[in-house]
Amino acid sequence: MFSSIIVVVMFLFVRCTKIDLTGRTSFQNKKKNQKRQRAKSDVILKLNYGFILGLVVMRFFKRMERKLLRTFI
Numbered sequence: 001m002f003s004s005i006i007v008v009v010m011f012l013f014v015r016c017t018k019i020d021l022t023g024r025t026s027f028q029n030k031k032k033n034q035k036r037q038r039a040k041s042d043v044i045l046k047l048n049y050g051f052i053l054g055l056v057v058m059r060f061f062k063r064m065e066r067k068l069l070r071t072f073i
Contacts, residue, residue, distance in 0.1 A: 008068060011061060 011065070
């Protein structure tokens with residue numbers, strides 16, 4: 001049980017240090033700028049598989065975190 005708590009604490013530490021304090025407004029502005037750039041150019045977009053994999057992994061960890069918190073709280 002102790003080792004599982006240590007793993008959860010390490011995960012939460014990494015997650016908390018990765019949080020962007022500027023909020024979602026900067027993300028929305030970047031998204032709008034990307035849409036404008038895509039409209040201007042007719043270039044075939046390359047998929048960023050590393051980014052997609054990162055999103056999938058973070059979604060998995062968030063779900064596991066919720067399940068753990070609901071179980072123990």
